[in-house]
Amino acid sequence: MLDGALPPKLELPPEWAGLEPTWEQVRQAAELGMGIYIPYGVWFDYARLGDAGLARLSSLDCRAVMDEHDNVELVAHMTSAMLLTVASTQHEVDLSHLTNLREAGVCGPAMVSAGRAPQLESFSVMSMPGGRRFALREPLVVSPTVTELVLELSRIDLRVLEQVPALEYLALDGAAELDLSYLAGLSELTKLRIFRTRRVRGVEALRACPRLEWLEFNYVAEIDDLNALLTVPVEVFSGSGKAFTPEFAEAAASKPRWYAKAPPQPKQSPFEIRAGEEVVEVAFTAFDWLAGQLGDEDAEVYSGDIEDVISAYLGKTHPEWVSTRLVQFDSEAEQVVLITPNTEVAQNVRAALDKLFLNKRQLRRAFADHATP
The missing domain is CATH 3.80.10.10 (Ribonuclease Inhibitor)
Structure with missing residues (x-):
């Protein structure tokens, strides 16, 4: 000011x-x-x-x-x-x-x-x-x-x-x-x-x-x-x-x-694909929905934590995406954004992340592992 x-x-x-x-x-x-x-x-x-x-x-x-x-x-x-x-x-x-x-x-x-x-x-x-x-x-x-x-x-x-x-x-x-x-x-x-x-x-x-x-x-x-x-x-x-x-x-x-x-409906992907002029984004903004998935609707979940969990998960399931920098992050406080080169890659990334985020047990384990020093 x-x-x-x-x-x-x-x-x-x-x-x-x-x-x-x-x-x-x-x-x-x-x-x-x-x-x-x-x-x-x-x-x-x-x-x-x-x-x-x-x-x-x-x-x-x-x-x-x-x-x-x-x-x-x-x-x-x-x-x-x-x-x-x-x-x-x-x-x-x-x-x-x-x-x-x-x-x-x-x-x-x-x-x-x-x-x-x-x-x-x-x-x-x-x-x-x-x-x-x-x-x-x-x-x-x-x-x-x-x-x-x-x-x-x-x-x-x-x-x-x-x-x-x-x-x-x-x-x-x-x-x-x-x-x-x-x-x-x-x-x-x-x-x-x-x-x-x-x-x-x-x-x-x-x-x-x-x-x-x-x-x-x-x-x-x-x-x-x-x-x-x-x-x-x-x-x-x-x-x-x-x-x-x-x-x-x-x-x-x-x-x-x-x-x-509105929050995603059950079993719908919480990730949104946004097509730009040069890249295609896979965006996550459903923080309240995620808190529910983790079993505590009043919990505060931060974009940095989500990005860390996604990085660890993709590093295990699709290490080639990480090593070749095919997928990169451009997150902010109010959203997690993954940058991909085209729609096909974006759809594959969303499908991979849905397997984690729509599986409550696996998702909670991933966040618990992240919270453990």
Whole structure:
């Protein structure tokens, strides 16, 4: 959100160990008002920035996890910071006094006080490392200046929306249940994204959001009044998960820029073949269906795990596809994609994978083997 308005930042390389750049150079960059990017896996000691460096640093984008940084509580001294993204710590840190802060992303509950920064515009409470969701013990308090809000929590109290009347963008990820009635009257809301949620109710309230243009309901297991979504006047809609029926998907397809995917019917292939100009894709997006196949409908299954299982399976059953790179991966967080050269190969790949994915016993054994160190 602020990238164009921020001073340049010093990006530490992967596996940085304090040599190139040196700690002295990092401290000098902070004192000059630059930002710092700390990649995942890099150990960092905030005390080595010094008082002047901490006070003048313009942005901190830290992807390191809790065990990879020391003296993280010193971020409270970053009084010039306009952007702050930082992993969790074991002790609560008060960041509500950072008057220059415009964008903040915190991992875990210890620094949610950043949401109270008086000029904050964008606030994210992210899941713990490994995608583990958590619930806040106390109600979340957010500055009324916030226009973008992202919450990756296992339990989300949407009464927090009463504090942000100017909200334009809202993303909710990982909640057991959501009551959207609290969104009614958000006059500035233009985009709503809901991911990996067991149950959603109160969707009719979205009709009372006059500027809502974009709506996503992905990997949602249950929606109390599914057909009410069809009456929400948005330009763009996408939906996936067990909540969506073939009838809803057909109705959505009749609307421009609307798309909904119902879970595969029993014994139907969960893989979709997509023909492009130069390659043919074999795509998997049926994450909720897969959780059911594995015997735990509430389980979170990630694309990386699925790709690993497929790689191991094809390596055993069709090693020539792997060794010759006839089949390659091009996956994303929300889909697993195998790239093949033509339709014939794509059909053979889908047929091979169906033998695994449509056999519950074999599929569960494959994922259990993957989970075993």
